[in-house]
Amino acid sequence: MQLLEYAIRGIPTGCVFALLAVGLVLTYKTSGVFNLAYAGQAYVSAIVYYELRKELEWPLVAAGVVSILVVAPLIGLLLERVLFRYLRSAGSMAKLVTSLGLLIAIPEIAKLVFGSETRKNPPPLWWVRRTDEWLWPEGATFVLDAGQVATIVSTLVVVVGLVILFRSTNLGLRMRAVVESPRLAELSGVDSERVSMAAWMLSSVLAGLAGVLIAPLFASLNPFDLFTLLVAALAATVFGGLSSIPLTFVGGILLGVLQAVLAGTLPTDSVLTNGLRPSLPFVVLFLLLLFRPGLRSTRELVDPLATVDAPPPPPVVRARPQWVATSARVFGVVVSLVALLVSWFALDQYWLGLAISGLVLSVTMMSLIVVVGMGGMLSLCQAALAAIGAFALAQVVEASGAPVVVGLVVGILVAAAVGALLAVPVVRLDGVYLALATLAFALMFQSIFVPLSWVSGGAVPISVPRPVIGPLDLSDDRYFLVFVVVCVIATALVVIRLREGTTGRFLQALQTSDVAAASIGIDGPRARVVAFTIAAGIAGFGGGLAAIDLGQASYEASFPYIIGLVWVALLVSAGARSIQAAVLSGLFFFLFPALLDKLFAFPGNWVETNPDAPSWVASIADTIQPTWAQSVAFILFGIGAITYAKHPEGSIEAQTTASVNALVRRVEARNAAREPARVGGPGTGGTTP
Amino acid sequence: MTVPVLELDHVDAAYGPFRALFDVSLRVDPGEAVALVGANGAGKSTIARVASGLLPPTSGSVLVDGADLSGQAPFRYARAGIAHAPEGRSTFASLTVTENLELAFRSARPKRDVAADLTEAFTLFPKLGERREQLAGTLSGGEQRMLALARVLVLRPRLLVADELSLGLAPIVTADVYRVLGRVRDAGTALLVVEQHLDHALALADRVVVLQQGEVTFDGPPEQLGDLSTTVLLPAGSPSRADPTDAAATDAAATDGGAT
DSSP: OHHHHHHHHHHHHHHHHHHHHHHHHHHHHHHOOOOTTHHHHHHHHHHHHHIIIIISOOOHHHHHIIIIIIIHHHHHHHHHHHTGGGGTTSOHHHHHHHHHHHHHHHHHHHHHHHOOSOOBSOOOSSSSSSGGGSEESTTOSSOEEHHHHHHHHHHHHHHHHHHHHHHHOHHHHHHHHHHHOHHHHHHTTOOHHHHHHHHHHHHHHHHHHHHHHHGGGSSBOOHHHHHHHHHHHHHHHHHTTTTOHHHHHHHHHHHHHHHHHHHHHSOTTSHHHHHHHHHHHHHHHHHHHHHOTTTTTOOOOOOTTGGGSOOOOOSSOOOOOHHHHHHHHHHHHHHHHHHHHHHHHHOOHHHHHHHHHHHHHHHHHHHHIIIIIITOOOOSOHHHHHHHHHHHHHHHHHHHOOOHHHHHHHHHHHHHHHHHHHHHHHTTSOHHHHHHHHHHHHHHIIIIITTSHHHHOSSSOEEOOOOEETTEETTSHHHHHHHHHHHHHHHHHHHHHHHHSHHHHHHHHHHHOHHHHHHTTOOHHHHHHHHHHHHHHHHHHHHHHHHHHHTEEOHHHHOOHHHHHHHHHHHHHHOSSOHHHHHHHHHHHHHHHHHHHHHHHHHHHHHHHOTTOOHHHHHHHHHOOTTHHHHHHHHHHHHHHHGGGTOTTOHHHHHHHHHHHHHHHHHHHHHHHHOTTSOOOSOOOOOOO | OOOOSEEEEEEEEEETTEEEEEEEEEEEOTTOEEEEEEOTTSSHHHHHHHHTTSSOOSEEEEEETTEEOTTOOHHHHHHHTEEEEOSSOOSOTTSBHHHHHHHHHHHSSSOOOHHHHHHHHHHHOHHHHHTTTSBGGGSOHHHHHHHHHHHHHHHOOSEEEEEOTTTTOOHHHHHHHHHHHHHHHHTTOEEEEEOSOHHHHHHHOSEEEEEETTEEEEEEOGGGGGGGGGTTTSOTTOHHHHOGGGSOHHHHHHHHHHHO
């Protein structure tokens, strides 16, 4: 009986999971995009509702209609028109990376538009100002508040509505046809463009509804809380096999009930309870991904008419003449040396510190090169693996007083071991599912392990001293810079060794075609496990260096999972295969926001020092806020990831290829002019069908 | 002079940087059956795609019943009466047999009685009726072709563009498919049949168009094809193609024009 009561208490939470999960399934079914940006869209509607209802004190219906039925579909329409219509026949990986970029960019754009101040106590979608002002039924032992009633009612309406949409309406049928193949649907007389727009608008309305309904669960409005909840709801999505709306609903309710029952029955103070309760959805998601029958065999349906498009650029870097490769290498070394000398002599403490942090991050970025660029696995848990390296280092150094450098090695080994354990089950999953499993792992790590004192040291981060190597005391930033540069070069050599070696070749073959690789005897899972493990070790190294750089192993400061997502977006947009992209994106991550900060602060400072400045300058100074820097930087990082679909090789690589090709052409033209006897070189283009 | 149901007027087409069609002109009159033959990579499927709007021409125009539809979305072609069964899979694998049919019937203009259409389709193809709740992706290759053709037989479009319907089918099933194509023609639908099996195509066709390396090199009745029929399917650069004495004089000139 007691158990039943706990179970009933879980239903409102279950409805929250179900609502989010059902919306994701709808988006996936109607657009083929596993839309992580769903949380961002939800956040925008929640902000609009907050501003209208709480700041401007609009009536409930008006505020609800504008935020959910006007703003949300417009966002959906915009995303479809400017972005996803061009990705209809792109692979699921490109779509996932695009949605990752949007997830990062959308909330920051919303902050720019609506202001970035904290929004406390979001109002419920009910005729009261606070959720607990209306309880039902009054005076009972178990009551529902306004927010919960609104959520339950909305969830039921949405689920029934969607089931009807897909079972028995023309639009539902068309949406399913268009997502399989927009062109085949056109041949049946369906206006795919319109159907696709309708699908995005509908899914965006659901995202907006979810955002407005769920916002009051949190003390203040924050996109990352929404995203974490969304990842929790993914368990229900996977339960429904990414296609069945009723099953997804059942999965959401089950998840809520299970959570409530566990909360009621487990002893309140045990480690198990404290860790398991918040992390239950992530554990369930992880296990479902690994063990749900049928999930692994659901192949992506390929659009039979995809060949109408011109073929995408090949992801593999084309071979270049030897002289180009050599001179590029020399150029790179010269530029790096000059940069190092400038940093040593010219940079002040602030910029030097940022440059060091950037170089340290580039080590972790190189782990992404191994796992994402070479392995073709979109791992979203490299930040967690870096944190493991940092924690191992800190614990070893604190417990045994071992030298920090020994701690670094221990960090690498521990992270690699964890990575290997994780890789064995995970590498068997396909693209999107692998990304979700690693994301689930990152959140499990955050909610179960980070709070434990034997992992992170508890609430106060363990401090890590800078090592002293021989006569060099690395607490001097300039010596530390040199140490970090040596570490970066060492890591780069490892990555290059791996890339040019057997495993690298295997991975390249696997990226081109799993089946073809298997048919010549390549053990795909084994090569992927090796890559994942080495990447984990590199991430652990990067994490350890970050801890040394900061002086402590702090999860909050260095490794939150959401920052890890930004790293992925940034690296993928710079180029997921090249060492220089890793180094540049690491530096960029720290230096770019700082530069923007200086830029945005400049007008204000200038007006302060020049009191007689003209009024229009002052007004510019008033509008431009230094707080914009972070937002603008993140928006650009996010937009960078969106370009992945067009340039899978990365923007840096695309630029380099273009300019190198131009250079090679010019040199060849000059050589040809010198030897007029040899007429008619290689033909340019043919009539390949 | 009758208005052709489909007319390609000096059409060029390309996939990105790769040009696939060079100045192709082609017409299909109402009720006429035209066979489009040529070697691998000659551009047959490209013509089919241009004819149904999937691939907009880079220059030239596509007229359906005299109306210029160049550059319009493919669904406009479908509603104007062009049905296209593309090469390979031409049904929705994730929809059931009934849903596949319903999608086409409901999207047709002017509006139709969908229930009556479904009954008709299942009467014409009892096998599909037995599998009406089955996902189309689980049907055999021949059944999938029948599903695509059932749609066409019921809707009676102006023109069916049939792209390599025999691809991957057993000879006996191919014969079945061509029997149904004959019924489609008898129902008044014009045909543009892309085919590598010459005997099937020529038996059905009123007219043959030969395509070589993206250019039309022969357009006339099957009887006039003559010895060219032994060489049209050979890819560019084959030994027998290089020897023009094999072919009839007039046709050989056309062949050379295509090969250079």
